[in-house]
Amino acid sequence: MKNRTLSFAKRNLIEMSRDSLSYIFCVAFPLVMLVIMSIVNASIPKEAGMTLFRIDNLAGGIAIFGQTFVMLFSALNVTKDRSGSFLVRLFASPMKSRNFTGGYFLPLIVVAFVQVIIAFAASFIVSLVTGTELSVLGLLAGAVAVIPSAVMFIAIGMIFGTIFNEKAAPGMCSIIISLGAIVGGIWFDVEGVGGFMEKLSRCLPFLYSTKVARAAIKMDFGFDTFLMPLIVVTGSAVVLTALACFFFGRKMRADLA
Amino acid sequence: MSNAIVTNGLIKRYKDKTAVDGISITVEEGKLVALLGVNGAGKTTTIRMLTCLSKPTAGTARVLGHDVVKESDEVKKLVGISTQDTAVAENLTVRENLEFMASLYLPKERIGGAVEKAIKAFGLEEFRNKKAKHLSGGWKRKLSIAMAIIGEPKILFLDEPTLGLDVLARRQLWTEIEEIKKHMTIVLTTHYMEEAEALADEIFVMINGKIAAHGTLSELEARTGKTGLEEVFIKIAEEY
Ligand SMILES: Nc1ncnc2c1ncn2[C@@H]1O[C@H](COP(=O)(O)OP(=O)(O)OP(=O)(O)O)[C@@H](O)[C@H]1O
Ligand SMILES: [Mg+2]
Numbered sequence: 001m002k003n004r005t006l007s008f009a010k011r012n013l014i015e016m017s018r019d020s021l022s023y024i025f026c027v028a029f030p031l032v033m034l035v036i037m038s039i040v041n042a043s044i045p046k047e048a049g050m051t052l053f054r055i056d057n058l059a060g061g062i063a064i065f066g067q068t069f070v071m072l073f074s075a076l077n078v079t080k081d082r083s084g085s086f087l088v089r090l091f092a093s094p095m096k097s098r099n100f101t102g103g104y105f106l107p108l109i110v111v112a113f114v115q116v117i118i119a120f121a122a123s124f125i126v127s128l129v130t131g132t133e134l135s136v137l138g139l140l141a142g143a144v145a146v147i148p149s150a151v152m153f154i155a156i157g158m159i160f161g162t163i164f165n166e167k168a169a170p171g172m173c174s175i176i177i178s179l180g181a182i183v184g185g186i187w188f189d190v191e192g193v194g195g196f197m198e199k200l201s202r203c204l205p206f207l208y209s210t211k212v213a214r215a216a217i218k219m220d221f222g223f224d225t226f227l228m229p230l231i232v233v234t235g236s237a238v239v240l241t242a243l244a245c246f247f248f249g250r251k252m253r254a255d256l257a
Numbered sequence: 258m259s260n261a262i263v264t265n266g267l268i269k270r271y272k273d274k275t276a277v278d279g280i281s282i283t284v285e286e287g288k289l290v291a292l293l294g295v296n297g298a299g300k301t302t303t304i305r306m307l308t309c310l311s312k313p314t315a316g317t318a319r320v321l322g323h324d325v326v327k328e329s330d331e332v333k334k335l336v337g338i339s340t341q342d343t344a345v346a347e348n349l350t351v352r353e354n355l356e357f358m359a360s361l362y363l364p365k366e367r368i369g370g371a372v373e374k375a376i377k378a379f380g381l382e383e384f385r386n387k388k389a390k391h392l393s394g395g396w397k398r399k400l401s402i403a404m405a406i407i408g409e410p411k412i413l414f415l416d417e418p419t420l421g422l423d424v425l426a427r428r429q430l431w432t433e434i435e436e437i438k439k440h441m442t443i444v445l446t447t448h449y450m451e452e453a454e455a456l457a458d459e460i461f462v463m464i465n466g467k468i469a470a471h472g473t474l475s476e477l478e479a480r481t482g483k484t485g486l487e488e489v490f491i492k493i494a495e496e497y
Contacts, residue, residue, distance in 0.1 A: 007360040011346055011353075018348040018388070085344035089404070092308045093361045094333045257312055 004095050008103025012077060016107060022073065026115050030066035031122055034058065037187075038126050052189055055132045059123035059139070060213030061186040063116045063146050064206070067153045068177040070112045074157025075173050077104055078248075079166040091256060097249040105154055105241075112150035116143045138219040145216035145226075148234040149209035155240035162247045180206045205236035261286040261412050261442040262307060266316035269302050269466075276302040278466030279316065284459075286321075286411075289434075289443040291453035293490060294463035300446040301341055303463070304414045307444070308338045321411055334362070337410030341417050341446075343401045347390035351381050351400055354389055355407050362408030375403045379433060395422045399430065406437055413437065415445040419452060431455055450486040460486070462493050469497045 016022045041053035051057055081087040090100075120139040127134035160172045181187055183197065184206030191198055191207075201207045208229035215226040262284040269277040277299040284290050292300045305311035307318055309329040317324060323331040345354050355375050359368040376385055379399045389397060402418055418434070419427045427449075434456055437443065447453055453460055454474060461471040470477060470493045478484055481492040 004361050007357055011349060011357045014353060015346060015348040084347075085340050085342040086346055088310060088340055089338065089344040090361075092310050092333060092336070092338045093358075093408070094330065095361060256310060 004099040005102035005106070008090075008095065008099055009106040012103055013107035013110065016073065016077070016111065022111070025069040025072065026066065026111060027118055029069065030062050030115065030119050033065060034062045034119065034122055034126065037062075038130065042130065052187075055123055055127045055130060056134055056218055057214055058126075059120060059134070060142060060146075060215075060217050061210055062119050062123065063142065063213045064149060064184060064209045065181065065186050066115045066119055067112055067146070067150050067209070068173075068180045070108055070115065070150060071153035071157035071160075071176060072170065072173040073111070074104065074108050074154045075161035075164075075169040076157075077108075078158055078161025079164070079169045082161070083166045091252065097252050098245070100252070101158070101245045101248050104158055105151075108154045108157075109147070109150060112154070113143070113147070116146055116150075134217070135219060138217045141219065142213055142216040145230065146209070146213050148230065148237045149212065152205060152209070152233060152237035152240055155237065155244040158244040159240065159247055162244070162251050179204070180209075183207060185210045205233055208232040208236075259286050260284065260319075261288070262318070262320055262444070264307075264316065264318040267303070267306060267313050267318050268315040269299070269306060269311060270314040275466050277306065277313075280463075280466070280468050281316075282461060282468060282471070284442060284444065286442050288458045289438050289445065289456055290459045290461060291457035292444060292446045292461050292463060293448075293450075293453060293486075294446075295494070298463040299466040300463055301416055302466075304338065304416055304444065304446065308336050308414055309333055310338075335411045336414065337405040337408055337412070337441075338414040339402045339405040339416060339418055341420070343394070343397050345389040345397055345401050345404065348388060350386050350388055351392070352376070352385045354400060354404060358404040359407045362410075371407055371409070375407045378406075378436065379403045380429070395426045398422060399426075402430070406441075410441060412442045412444065415443060417446055417448065419447065419449065427452070450490060454486045462490060464494060464497045469493050 037053045037058055038055060044050050120143055124134055124136065124139060156176060157173060160169045164172055183190055183201035183204055185191065185201065190201045211229040212226060212233055220226060260283050265281050266279045267277055268279050280303065292303065294300050302311065306313050307320060307325060309325050309332050312326055320332045321335055325332050346357065349357065352372060355372045356368055359371045363371055376382055381400065381403065384392060384396060389400060392400065398421060402415065406413060419430055422430060445456065459471065459473055460477060462469045474486060477489045481489050483489045483492050
């Protein structure tokens, strides 16, 4: 049986695995942040009551932080192909629009999963060093629970990669990376600041991604803390994935006009 | 013999330019035809329409009986294209590139054999595990062409296949094209007259999006009273 989606997914996975930037952004960078923030956390006096960088909170934040870079790769994969003639050749092949979108998505989901496993393994080590308890079961639950969020970020990347060119797409991604970091509640307690920032963060899906990750790691599967945010994230992922497929299909038809 | 390609009043109009202006051609199965013409004559645009990469503004084109617009799914399974620009996956090795392309057209069990055949046919043995981005321009081009034939198309479109090849590599590729020709219909564009002379059964001369002349080399020579394709081409272009 010919499976063109899997063939294309394999090609994309190989291409990424041979690009050293993948390792720097998707693995090394989140790990470096994990270590730095853990050091920062160690210097915060207990009386301050600031727990955001404590490993049980930090691990979830790092997981979502990492996913924003998977989004960047998602965008780059598409723009790189679009800027060369290789995609033209594939457009002349029997590949359909869904083979392309599926083939771009699948390997990135793999990358995102591997990334979170590495980040959580490192988090576990940090928890041992710092003496903060972290449950392995919670980490495993977290690794699974953040998959919808990964899909969401990959979809955003694909949309940017399809709509914008090689020069503009990374810029758009960095806006989301910053936005995710600020209103996603990764690096500070956005719900505590109130005002416009808090409103904005509640209107965007990123905060919910972080909440899902943090709650799952703490094995807190309550409705408000886990389920509701998970529903928001999953809903966003579904909508954005549909949009990504729509935009790519439209782009392909336009290119073949 | 049946027809591989039949076009009828094929037109491609861009905003301010008619790239292909009502061409009606027939290419018999098993033939190698050369599409000649100066820069901007409309050769690539014609090939793009015949390979479903671009929709005709008007007119029709059938490839092995299938309409390029209405039955593009069928057409895509039957044609291979080597674009004017080299088109390979840069981070994949020669073998991986070929395997990938083969997997889009052939059932799993035939991929391995097809890849070996292509590697041998184009003398790519010593580069098989080399990444495409580390190949020289000429070898990359050969890989790009090998990727066009690996799906065993019935019709192969070669848009300036020998662009950027040295004299020896060009001659070598001619031999390889002669070999491929035994198995498929080929449409080739080139700016090298001696290439068309050496390879083509039939020649189409395009000028400003129109077919200015077509026939075998001897037919065109008889019609223009010139010898050699270069002289013939110049004469046709001047008279048009
Ligand atoms: N997408 C496009 N939009 C507008 N004009 C186009 C487009 N593609 C091609 N053209 C124009 O159509 C004409 C024919 O182009 P085409 O690429 O078919 O020529 P060609 O015969 O292949 O030339 P060359 O020998 O330089 O490759 C040119 O004038 C070109 O500028
Ligand atoms: Mg051309």
